[in-house]
Amino acid sequence: SQKIEQNSEALNIQEGKTATLTCNYTNYSPAYLQWYRQDPGRGPVFLLLIRENEKEKRKERLKVTFDTTLKQSLFHITASQPADSATYLCALGGSAGNMLTFGGGTRLMVKP
Amino acid sequence: DAGVTQSPTHLIKTRGQQVTLRCSPKSGHDTVSWYQQALGQGPQFIFQYYEEEERQRGNFPDRFSGHQFPNYSSELNVNALLLGDSALYLCASSPTGHGYTFGSGTRLTVV
Numbered sequence: 001s002q003k004i005e006q007n008s009e010a011l012n013i014q015e016g017k018t019a020t021l022t023c024n025y026t027n028y029s030p031a032y033l034q035w036y037r038q039d040p041g042r043g044p045v046f047l048l049l050i051r052e053n054e055k056e057k058r059k060e061r062l063k064v065t066f067d068t069t070l071k072q073s074l075f076h077i078t079a080s081q082p083a084d085s086a087t088y089l090c091a092l093g094g095s096a097g098n099m100l101t102f103g104g105g106t107r108l109m110v111k112p
Numbered sequence: 113d114a115g116v117t118q119s120p121t122h123l124i125k126t127r128g129q130q131v132t133l134r135c136s137p138k139s140g141h142d143t144v145s146w147y148q149q150a151l152g153q154g155p156q157f158i159f160q161y162y163e164e165e166e167r168q169r170g171n172f173p174d175r176f177s178g179h180q181f182p183n184y185s186s187e188l189n190v191n192a193l194l195l196g197d198s199a200l201y202l203c204a205s206s207p208t209g210h211g212y213t214f215g216s217g218t219r220l221t222v223v
Contacts, residue, residue: 004154041219043116044155044201046211089154099145099168100212102154102169 002028004103006090012109013080021075021106023090028101031094033066033073038087038105048075052094080110116215118203124221125193133188135219137205143167144186145212146178147202155202161186190220198222 005024013019023033032051036044050057050066050073051112063076077084087107091100116194117136137144147155157170161180180186182217184205190197198221204212 006154036214041213041216043204043216044212048215049211075116091154098143098160098206099157099170100155101157102147102153104154 002026002101004090004092004101006106008101008104008106010109012106012111015022015080015082015112016109017080019077019080019084019108019110021088021090021108023073023075023103025071025092025103028071029068029091032092033064034091034093034100035062035064035073035075036089036091038089044089047088053086058077077108080108082110082112084108085110116203116205118215118218121216122219122221124205124223127193127195129193130189130191131161131220133190133191133201133203133220134206135186135188135203135215136204137184138213141207141213142162142184142206143206144180144184145178145204146186146188147204148172149200149202149217151199158188164219169199195222199217 010016014108034049035047038044048064061078065074089104089105091102119134143162146158149155155197159169164180175191200217202217205213206212
């Protein structure tokens with residue numbers, strides 16, 4: 001069955017450092033992968049989309065890589081700030097219609 | 113420009129009751145998807161509506177049904193509520209192949 005794994009343990013880093021979050025998947029051939037940010041009690045907010053034929057995508061302090069051979073995506077936040085503290089979700093889509101399949105999310109805590 | 117609007121924000125129901133949740137998509141978006149998010153987990157796809165028809169469905173029982181209106185707004189209905197239906201219900205709208213815009217969700221508690 002399809003499986004998307006994100007580190008369920010919280011990631012704690014110091015302000016100014018680069019945060020790196022991992023998303024691994026199995027039994028899936030996505031056409032694209034998306035990353036979302038979710039704050040407590042709120043809906044997810046779209047951050048970046050990367051397609052299967054793209055290796056890397058950047059947006060301001062965010063960078064996403066997508067390796068379809070390793071079946072893995074890495075999400076980087078450079079020069080992290082306490083305001084970046086949130087849960088980050090990866091989601092795969094496109095192999096079966098338009099539905100998104102989400103991972104369980106990783107909680108990021110950036111300490112001042 | 114309003115994003116995705118969901119109502120109500122919170123709801124408490126008793127086991128066996130029925131509930132209707134409502135969603136207005138972002139202006140210009142004609143596709144609406146519904147997700148269920150249990151505490152501490154990622155959202156799970158329930159179904160998607162386009163042109164007033166259910167286009168795709170996730171692994172949810174028939175107790176979960178929906179509707180889309182000509183103005184693209186949508187409703188999610190859940191019959192015979194179970195304690196396990198307690199969750200945050202999220203509505204998302206999108207142009208195909210792009211990032212979804214999610215509402216803030218409806219927190220449903222079944223007691």
